[in-house]
Amino acid sequence: MRPAARLPKGFRDIEAAELRATQAMLAAIRETYERYGFEPLETPAFEYTDALGKFLPDADRPNAGVFSLQDEDEQWLSLRYDLTAPLARFVAENYDRLPKPFRRFATGTVWRNEKPGPGRFRQFTQFDADTVGTESVAADTEICMLAADTMEAIGIKRGEYQIRVNNRKVLDGVLEGIGIDPADPEGERRLTILRAVDKLDRLGAEGVALLLGPGRKDESGDFTAGAGLEQNAIEKVLAFVASGAATGDATLDAIAPLVANSESGTKGLEELREMQSLISAAGYDDGRIRIDPSIVRGLDYYTGPVFEAELTFEVTDDDGRPVRFGSVGGGGRYDDLVARFTGKSVPATGFSIGVSRLQAALARLDRQSAAATLGPAIVLVMDRAELPRYQRMANDLRNAGVRAEMYLGTSGMKAQMKYADKRGAPCVIIQGSNERDEGVVQIKDLIEGAKAAQSIADNKEWKESRPAQVSVPEGDLVEEVKKIIARHQG
Template sequence: MNMSSTRPEARAPRGFQDRLGPAIAAEAELIHRASQAYERWGFQRLDTSAFEFTDSLGKFLPDKDRPNEGVFSLQDDDEQWMSLRYDLTAPLARYVAENRQGLPKPFRRWQAGPVWRNEKPGPGRFRQFTQCDADSVGVPGPAADAEIIMLACDALEAIGVARGEYSLRINTRRALNAVLSQVSSSGSQSEEERNGTILRAIDKLDRLGTEGVTALLGEGRLDESGDFTKGAGLDAASIERVMAFVSAGQSDNDATVMALEKAIGNTDMGLEALSEIKAITAVMERCGFGGDRATLDPSIVRGLDYYTGPVFEAELNMTTPDGKPLNIGSVGGGGRYDDLVARFTGESVPATGFSIGVSRLITALEAAGRPLLGQAMGPVLVLVFDRDAMGDYFELAQRLRNAGIAAEVYLGGSGLKAQMKYADRRNCPVAIMFGGDEKEKGIVSIKDLRVGKKKAQAIKDNETWREERPGQFEAPLDTFEKIVAETIAAEV
């Protein structure tokens, strides 16, 4: 039998990532910074299971054309269907419904963890990704929404996205519903189906532009591949009304409110939506959160169907190192969802929240040329000159570990040049050299690899580099641990 024909191809599934220490450290640091902001606002941490019963999650994902309706599902041994959570909000609703008698009211929690979506992957769009959320449950009224928006701004800035490098755009589903109540369409779609088609069309405005969205609001759109997407079937006047609404965003929030007053119309629902928007911006302005941080934008609808009121979305205003705009979509979003807990209890429970797309945000910051957050420092590397002296090297490494310093003895089979290359790839701050000369003198040679790398950039030839040995010095064998600790702690 030819064994080679049975070997699987080594490949990762599309939309899933393998990650090493630096990427994992960056994610942990981003979550840590965001969580500090969340906790400053009084939110406590919660963790829920990766799996939920499928009927608990509900059918809220915007991508209706994928197998399993956008989730990864399996049947357990008692034939109940379970699915990997597609976000952290649906499990929160289940948790609140299940534990509502013992929870403080309102219940304010933050959570971070992986989620899974059975959707087509793309740039910055993964099938498994990490989110970091903050939600308030049991909080009616626009002040709670304003708080979440301000918290989102604080969290992004705590992560290191400076003011002006992001925009948090705000809309309300109530305003859009006021517009939808005044449109008419042809065809056999129910009102719910038609409105869902309109929402998904508007959500594609950034990608398809006004022409593409107009087509999807009408009979449909033929894309570049020749595939036809059926539209909402709105008549010309209704299309004009919807497009006037989504295009009402102006240079400042006051001007946008004035444009919305014209686009929404003088209906009870429209007046209620405008009152909600004004109340949110009033609270934010009192706290110093003006248009340089959060702006009204009627084109924001958010894809998930469970939103019932204000919705908001965060995007980065950055460029790539070669000056091109960073087109990676939203890196966070949220909104009000007053009916999600009611799926379990039958009683409406007001709730609002915001989610940072950790994986996408890290991808975006890397694309913008930003160094990874929490750059993981490797261990001190004890170089090996003589394989018969491994006991000496391990003793040095153990002394460093006993002093609280991460340390590793090089156990590969390569020479000094390859060992130094290994130290560079591991981001080691220091290398320890203990050969025959050092042993005879009772010293160790310490090479500060960070200083050495910096100084070496100014040295043009190998001879000078060998003579100067940048960043290298000696320390007494008896106290070398202290010198190594001071070297690592020093500013470079």
């Protein structure tokens, strides 16, 4: 039986135009990260599963969320699901020789074995920057500024994005205030609360209130268990989440009374105040970076500041319905990740851009950075006996830095013209026996030709007028082709 030619679920092929746009975006991000002084680092796609911390509890098998396989020595390997866990492994393994703080950026493919959805795939690209080895919130602030600069570097205008900042310690302070111990190792409830608050933008305050309390039934009738908080506890959490004000300082003042009785909350508030003063000193308090108590992040390894990059414009799908892309980047401080390996706490903070998701959002906006790239100039094969001659023309063009190819198929001239059209060729080079005898080549500008065609309805006229076609001496071929390309690259 023949295998079906089919793409695995949740994966996708990426073709030329998108690939070029991706490369352009990666280059812009990289340039920004380099400018902040981060160094590139590449780690492999696979890590030992235990290094990723991905074994199922109480089982000898990796978590279902990661793609895993067993090596010949029966050790479990998993494809990385983010770039942070491999960084922690790298730092732990090379700790002594690395400069501290250690600052690196990394980009690459990550894999998650989860249910795919629109804009959510099982393989995608992230671009991370992290600073490892300092507790200073200056490092966190800088990461936020980096995130803002990066958004602008890839063509998102000021005002179209926002970097939102909060602090887990403040949140813990609020939880303490309602009788939840954040340090409780059985902190299921804390995580449930975090995740509930994380859904604020999607479900609204009423939805979150249900998730904090008895639970919520969604529109399909499915029920989600809640955190089981008392009514006044729910109100306290929601009050905190809603305490965002017009300015960072006003927000901080609004938060202050809510965490005044908590040591952790007070510490977090101090950190936020320090960040706020650094942010405004750098001028990023103009809306680029904002303190927002509703940002919590669903992951539980964050220990201090957390950030999210959001797009503030609406994106619609092909049917005009609004699409929720969620955050296009996020991060925060994770002071305990390296300690998993060394036992020694190493403070770290970082940010990850979801390149694929960001690009999908930009594509919806029709804002792909790279315009349609011109195809190669095509040398038509009019006479197969003269292949070497055509080959030489293509070579001359290539040596002059012009993308060119000789038609490599075996079809006739009409098909060759169609091929050139489909390839987006700026022009074709035609030399049949007539031209060869005269020592000339015909060069047809396909883009001008297409424009001219719009005003020609009659086929005879279309053929005879040969729009946008010139005859030049063979020696002028390269120069003429360059002229045509220059005209269309403007």
